[in-house]
Amino acid sequence: MTKLRDKLRADGDDLRARVHFCADTGQIWLHEHRMLLVHAEAQASLRKELIDTLGMARARGLLLRMGYASGVRDAELVRTRMQDLSDIEAFMTGPQLHALEGIVRVVPVRLELDRAAGDFYGEFLWENSWEGHSHRRQFGIHEEPVCWTQIGYACGYTSAFMGRSILYKEVECAGMGHDHCRIVGRPIEAWPDADEHMRFFAPESIADQLIDLQTQVVQLRSTIGEKDKLPADMIGSSPGFRAALDLLKQAAAGQITVLLLGETGVGKELFARALHDMSARRDKPLVAINCAAIPHELVESELFGVEKGAYTGALVSRPGRFERADGGTLFLDEIGDLPLTAQSKLLRVLQEGEVERLGDDKTRKINVRLVAATNAGLPQLVKEGRFRADLYYRLNAFQIDIPPLRERREDISLLAKHFLAKYAAINGKTLPGFTDRAKRALTTYPWPGNIRELQNTVERGVILAPHGARVEVEHLFLARGDDDAHEFGLDRDGKLDDRGPDAGKAFCESVCDGAMTLDEIETMLLETAMDKARGNLSSAARMLGLTRPQLAYRLKRLSESAAPAAAEAGDGGR
Template identity: 75%
Template sequence: MTKLRSVGRTSSSSSEDLRARVHFCAETGQIWLHEHRMLLVHAEAQAALRKELIDTLGMDRARGLLTRMGYASGVRDAELARTRAEDSSDLDAFMTGPQLHTLEGIVRATPVKVELNRHTGQFYAEILWEHSWEGQWHRHHYGIHSEPVCWTQIGYACGYTSAFMGRTILYKEVECTGMGHNNCRIIGKPAEEWDDAALQMRYFNSESIADQLIDLQTQVVQLRSSIGDRDQLPEDVTGASPGFRAAYALLKQAAGSHISVLLRGETGVGKEVFARSLHEMSSRSGKSFVAVNCAAIPHELVESELFGVEKGAFTGALVSRPGRFERADGGTLFLDEIGDLPASAQAKLLRVLQEGEIERLGDQKTRKINVRLVAATNANLQQLVKEGRFRSDLYYRLNAYQIVIPPLRERKQDIPLLSKHFLAKHSAIHGKKLRGFTDKAKRALLGYPWPGNIRELQNAVERGVILAPSGTRIEVGHLFMSCNDDQPHEFGLDPTGGLDINCWETGKDLREAVFNGSLTLDQVEAMLLETAVDKARGNLSSAARMLGLTRPQIAYRLKRLHEGKEGADDFGPASLDPTQAGAA
């Protein structure tokens, strides 16, 4: 059913809920709206930039650029509106846009009439804009204009509503302060309902000069492909940091030879991926690549697994079978965690490297093999040699060509590339369409030390892909099980719009009350829960956001509080019923 009503000023609880999403970090100088990074920019400086764009590009091209900039901002804010739509009506969720436009200081947006139905796609809106910075500054620089000039704001309205409705919605400015009106007024409806939609849509298309640059880029890529771009990385090897590039350059140089390679690096840095890349780049790529984790094989079975076994060699050897060396004949054998090889296997491995032949366990016959050996370890083999746990002659044989793969914490520049790669990979595997990572999630990815290296990063991104709703962005909570205690302290806006930077100091009395026994932690929790639900007018999701909880978490705490009150008070029900609060 189509929803139709005249809309007045936004409710205080709804505005407070949005203000609770704004946080300032004094340590890092970052401002956050939910999980998107924001900027607090001087309006005069923004106006000066706008004027320079107009003077440089001309009125028409500047209008297109500014409209597209506003459109991108509106699409981002629509993501926040979608999270609120889960707990409110479509109309109330839509109001997030006008409220954010006001909160962000762009313009005071007051919907006069809104008619929408997301199911059928029907939409009509009339919105009053007051104190438009764009209209005021355009008039200041150029005087009264013959056409509407609030281009960034129109772009925002179109981007926000189109993303919210899932179809193209166009707005027109029918009154504008830049034209001499007291306020601005806009009307929005589906693009096909406007007679001149094509004329308006051209401002959302990239300029022809950008298209030409893209065409030239495409031609360069095709040219490089035709002559063979030797610097192009395989699909599963991603990185741009100096440390990674240096290691990969060594790998490429080894590809043309048959020398044994020793890969060193912490667990999870991608040693097997490097080994596979070496195999694919070499002349052996048409033969087998066999990987063995030496640490996963019991010591008594290592020799039979590597070199093969003849029937009857030991109890249980019922048939003859080749070992991993024979299976890799002509190709590449990758021995991971080679430092865990037992002494007897080390001696036989040295002979294989020196003579190029093996003997199966229980057999006297030697077999010639042609295998390229790639070994890997996260241990210090030189130290193991000093301790007598690894043969020195084997170490020097393996160490002829060593490549050290740096840990992810030393490859910060590669984290965005790897995250994007894993996002695309696991989105395809799980059938998800995601828009990327929120700004706060990107900061968390860069700030986390990644002790498990690339393997841990891949697992975190896959978890984010699974938890993030389709069509949204991956948030911090989707990536990590708990918040990082090392994150800088942030403070938000109080109900009057001021910064609650002194919130720690103002909580001193409360802390003292807990320490001296006047209040218990349960009583403090009860006060916080009841206050949050009251400020949110019974909306549990909104109350949960105020407290930094999820809806199930606050519902559980309210239920526990409710049961505790019933047990303590036999005269009537508890004052707060979570089931009623959830229905409010």
């Protein structure tokens, strides 16, 4: 054990090197996991309140489970070091982390383990136990061991490390009046009274009841409001998304033509399908067509149908998309790419409610609700003569703007979690989630490809992440080398950019050396933010950490200071 302790002291330096403090962001990182530095007295007060509120037994179970979850997370970090260490050295990373986190100093007394065979026996001393001493101060000497969070941590860490359930017992405890704490860990089946201890690791029955009630509520909602059921990938709680969804629900009640506007990948087809499913036409077909994906010479036959012999190659008569959607909904995506000849015929179909196949002189009555979508500016296309004004006004009866993902920051985590569960099931993997740094990367990246890009990124992360581990930054942004990724906290290797402080220092030195002035820096920041936000004051203000009035004031001051300079330049010219 003496040699092991000497080795642990050396390994401790490596662990400490993985701890990073960032005063600028107010974050502490241990490898890819975000940590918190909490006052011990505040934690002790919370612990006391739990005991006073829930009672000793329920508080014990809650704190055990909390410690267990923390131990499992630390075991994930150990996986990044195991290839360079023996099993015992790798295992002792957990006790070192417990000490590094300020919980307790762990001194190994006896440790025997064989991961391949599943054998384990561990005996450790705990010195300076935070939990034991705080319990003793608040409640006095206790008859039973009280280091519940710490024993939960040991069980969670060792179970995750060994790949089997390991149960620890605290045979001596500072809360019982002992000088130190002593714990012994063995496989669960080696303890004859294991059931008595393991019951505390199971969620309380009240939690199960709440989950059952929640399930029943979901089932009731699904049966009562089946017509309001949304596609599974249509998730969000941001104001912009909710506003668009509210408009969609209002439009679903009628028959009005709907125009969906938004960037590529925001989910326009999902909105169209949701509109159809919520409408009275949901039992009839929804037919979708991408106008940009069809050659111009075939667009009319695809939309309106064709009679046999209408042109070379028309060997049989067939209905168009309008006829196939009769009674239901027709979704025309990328309608801005529709050729002018097809636009005029489309306008007539919408006005008359009837279609005429190519090569036919007979008209057919149709009853179709039209939903159109585009990521192009139709008013600009009208000005350029590439889109008919009368068709635009016909289509623009009810417009819904779907916000890009960069304006739905609060929805990114919800969507990422949904896609993680979806693709983990498809790939047969069990993944507990994302690391804290991966979560930060997901929420700071601008997502130019919107939800489609997020979906593809998470799917790649699921494929690359090891079974049972969390998805890390490099799994998500494996080959990311674009400038946008770098600007939003990801370096050219797709990782969180840790060079921020150095870059900031160089920036400050350039100001102090006279290369730039503070006014010039402010001007550059304001102009860059406005460009990125495409003139949207609220979005630009969020980028700069300002309120909208604060940004408006600074822009006004900037324009006022620029006016005299322009005037002086004009006088000099004369």
